[in-house]
Amino acid sequence: MEIHNLMEDMVRSTVDELFDADKPGQPSWCTCQQCRMDVACYVLNRMKPEYVVSSRGVAHAEQDYNEKLQRLADVVSTVREGWARINATRRPHFDHTSVAPVISLPDGPVYNIPPIMGRLFDGATFAPIDNLAVSLLDEKGQLVPMMDGNWQNPCPLVKNTGGTFIFWTYPVLATSERPERLFTFRVSAQAEGYDELSHFVELRLAVENKAQDQFSMQAVYKLPDMYLFPPTKDEDLESE
Numbered sequence: 001m002e003i004h005n006l007m008e009d010m011v012r013s014t015v016d017e018l019f020d021a022d023k024p025g026q027p028s029w030c031t032c033q034q035c036r037m038d039v040a041c042y043v044l045n046r047m048k049p050e051y052v053v054s055s056r057g058v059a060h061a062e063q064d065y066n067e068k069l070q071r072l073a074d075v076v077s078t079v080r081e082g083w084a085r086i087n088a089t090r091r092p093h094f095d096h097t098s099v100a101p102v103i104s105l106p107d108g109p110v111y112n113i114p115p116i117m118g119r120l121f122d123g124a125t126f127a128p129i130d131n132l133a134v135s136l137l138d139e140k141g142q143l144v145p146m147m148d149g150n151w152q153n154p155c156p157l158v159k160n161t162g163g164t165f166i167f168w169t170y171p172v173l174a175t176s177e178r179p180e181r182l183f184t185f186r187v188s189a190q191a192e193g194y195d196e197l198s199h200f201v202e203l204r205l206a207v208e209n210k211a212q213d214q215f216s217m218q219a220v221y222k223l224p225d226m227y228l229f230p231p232t233k234d235e236d237l238e239s240e
């Protein structure tokens with residue numbers, strides 16, 4: 001069963017509506033894809049999520065019309081607030097010129113690799129790890145290419161994100177007639193003071209006609225939580 005946050009749909013569509021309006025917030029405000037994502041994150045971090053599991057949940061959430069209007073009003077005002085803030089602190093390193101990200105995706109049948117997400121903890125303290133980068137490697141041990149510049153491989157773990165890493169892989173062109181293919185990836189993390197972590201991920205994927213260019217939390221493949229441990233000392237091994 002899939003868990004879905006209805007608030008995410010509402011926030012994304014409201015952001016697009018306001019950003020695409022004839023008179024967006026202030027004429028100087030940026031409407032690029034990165035700023036849209038930043039504003040959507042700003043709003044989602046401030047609104048109560050609304051999780052549903054099934055179509056029944058969706059129907060139920062749609063019932064209270066007045067409440068829905070109120071929520072929409074809250075979303076709109078929070079989008080405006082977030083947009084103003086994000087413009088004031090515009091990311092300097094990012095190219096704000098593009099209206100939509102220019103990703104050239106492979107033409108024709110592809111394997112769409114779902115975004116792969118996991119969390120990394122210190123096995124001794126159970127604290128999330130935030131001072132290293134996690135890599136996603138292919139069968140040959142090469143770094144797997146990501147969808148675009150917003151996704152990094154190795155993926156650095158940053159403070160206050162609970163040790164979360166996420167990879168969104170560039171689609172793989174299907175070169176044979178096989179309707180499905182087994183992909184083996186390796187999640188790897190190496191840091192001083194810890195044993196190397198290797199976790200294999202096997203995904204059997206069906207070939208699809210079109211490359212997936214929309215990121216969807218629903219499609220995310222969640223890995224089990226992973227732990228890094230201090231290296232086993234030689235004397236421990238000998239005493240066994």
Ligand SMILES: [Zn+2]
Nearest residue numbers: 030032035096
């Ligand atoms: Zn921008």
